[in-house]
Structure formats: C-alpha cells, structure tokens
Amino acid sequence: MSETVRLFGKAIPKTAALAPMASVADTAYRLLCMEQGACMCTGELISAKGLCYGSKGSRALCQITAAERPMGIQLFGSEPEYIAAATEIILEYKPDWIDLNMGCPVPKVVNQGAGAALMRTPELAEQIVQAAVSKAKGVPVGVKMRIGWDDNHRNAVSFAQRMEAAGADAICVHGRTRMQFYGGKADWSAIRAVKQAVAIPVIGNGDIVTGADAVQMYAETGCDLIMVGRATYGNPWVFAEIEAALAGEAYTPPDTPERLAGLLRHIRLILELSGKSETLAMREARKHALWYLKGRPGAAMFRAQCSNLQSYADAERLAAQYLEKYQTSESM
Ligand SMILES: Cc1cc2nc3c(=O)[nH]c(=O)nc-3n(C[C@H](O)[C@H](O)[C@H](O)COP(=O)(O)O)c2cc1C
Helix, strand or coil: CCCEEEECCEEEECCEEECCCCCCCCHHHHHHHHHCCCCCEECCCEEHHHHHCCCHHHHHCCCCCHHHCCEEEEEECCCHHHHHHHHHHHHHHCCCEEEEEECCCCHHHHCCCCHHHHHHCHHHHHHHHHHHHHHCCCCCEEEEECCECCCCCCCHHHHHHHHHHHCCCEEEEECCEHHHCCCCCCCHHHHHHHHHHCCCCEEEECCCCCHHHHHHHHHHHCCCEEEECHHHCCCCCHHHHHHHHHHCCCCCCCCHHHHHHHHHHHHHHHHHHCCCCHHHHHHHHHHHHHHHCCCCCCHHHHHHHHCCCCCHHHHHHHHHHHHHHHCCCCCC
16 A cells, blocks of 8 residues: 555555547546556546636536546636636535636736746735635635746745745645646746645646656655646556555566457547537547557557547557557567
C-alpha cells in the first residue's frame, strides 16, 4: 500500500492524479486512467456562466460516475456572483471538491478575465475563491494556477498565499507562465517555492512523462501530490508506470496487442458513455486512436488509417490488420 496524503478531506494515495483536459479527459478517459491507478481526477473546465444560464453541455460535463472518484468539478469564470451560483449548482453532482481554474491560457477564456488572467488580478481571484467557499457547504475548494502571466510577472508564491488566505484547501501549480501556453519547460523550482510558502497541500504539475519524472518531481519540489496531463494521451498505463517507480518496483509496459485491446475498450467506452451517435462518437475516438501506437513500428500507417474510422467494426478491423502485419516485429 502506497503512502497517503491528506487532501480535500480524504486520504489520497500519494501516486499521481489525472489532470483536467478539456475535450480529451472525458468520462471514458478518466475511467481508464483511474483503472490504471490515477489516485484522483478533475473534470473538464466548465463555464460558471454557462451553468447559470442552463447550458445542457455544461451540465453534461458535471456528471461523475462512482469509479471516477475522488473527482473534482472545475469551474472557470471571472465574476464572483456566477462562481457562487455555479457552485450551488454543481453541489447537486456531489463533487469530492470544487476546482477553480486560474491557469487556462486560451484567449477565449483570458479575454474575459478568467483562467490565467486571474493571476493578474489577485484581488478578484480572492473574491472568486471566497464566493465558491461561501456556497460550497463545506465541500473543499481547490485552485489550479500557473506560475504567473509571463516571465516578468512570476507571482506564484504571493498568489498562492493569497488563495490560501481566501480559503482554498489546496493549490495545484502548473509550472509554466500563461505566455508559455504548453511550450518550453515547466519550472519545478517555482512549484517548490510555492510548497515552501503555504501550509495547504500543493499539487505539482507540468512535464511529468515517465515514472522517473514522477520520482524526480516529488524529490525536487517536496509537493504533496503530482498531476499528469499529456503523458496520458493513448497511455493510461503511465499511472501504473508511475506507481511502480514510486514503489521502486520494475514496470513492464503493455505490448502492442494490449495497447490495441486498450484502444478498442476506450472506443467502446466512448460509444457507451458519450451519449453521441456512432458517427459522432467515432469522430471523438479517432483523436485518441492516433495516440495509442505512438513510437511503435508502423505507427504512421496506423495513424493514417485512423482518420477513416467510421464505426467500431472499422476499428476492430484496423487493429486486426495491424497485428497481422506487425505481429512478428521484434520491437512489439
Ligand atoms: C488539451 C488540454 C486541455 C486542457 N484543459 C484543461 C482544463 O480544462 N482545465 C485545467 O485546469 N487545465 C487544463 N489543461 C492543462 C493541464 O491540466 C495541465 O496543467 C498541463 O497540460 C500541464 O501538464 P502536463 O505537462 O502533464 O501535460 C489542459 C491541457 C491540455 C493539453
């Protein structure tokens, strides 16, 4: 049994959490990652205003199934009144915590003063935390932030301290500025600085790709938990790899037949859970399919074929064809 950390009122295994990823980490994705050992997950960002105006799409994003727990629902917005009202709405879905997005870099979000733009308006960010806490009925509130707006405005430490004082129960730090978007390198020393400056738990995030990275992030930052995003693309098994590395155990990655079986299961889950027609669900599935054989022999051919997938039967056929062609390859 791995070590645990007290987070959001629960004892959470000190392994790795799945990061929130809009349009990627949906219910099917989260289930697969939790199965492979993610210790908790966060849903895709949801517009507080959209929820308040009754958006069906926003409501759909609030759904939590038992196997995804512990799971947080993440809100974004720049108006405390909408954050307060949206917090009341999401309580219906019984999130294990309420997550506040203060890290999203996309223009559509920052231009309304939300996401990472809040790091430039810490007073408003405080009001947003206070608004959520005031309506959360004791459900913990987390903040997911970056290390600042740009290199000249790296205010992660003071910002995190202010969020703590405003009532946040935990802070997740993605070690990039807003202007870096997802490029460059995450600065783990900034995560360490935040960890040393606040008393609430700190979750470190950014550029964890392997089990060795996970070990290193814990060692370098002293963070309470780590969170993994893009390294999970087509690779929910990264959580098993991380768990093994943290336990000092050997890890055997899945072979190609296992990866393809995992992909087919992922597609079945999308078909079952997305509420979309097969045509639309397969459009969603294609994106994931592209990722599953990255770096394997014949991956380019496989990727090219993925764009033609119209049905589950097509996916089964493609997997079988691939296996037949590459079964004998040494690097399987
Ligand atoms: C496609 C995509 C969607 C994302 N969506 C969200 C989101 O909805 N909420 C959020 O807080 N962060 C979001 N992020 C940021 C990730 O949660 C994470 O902070 C970032 O990818 C860095 O971690 P990584 O290097 O492990 O990927 C998203 C990232 C990606 C790549």
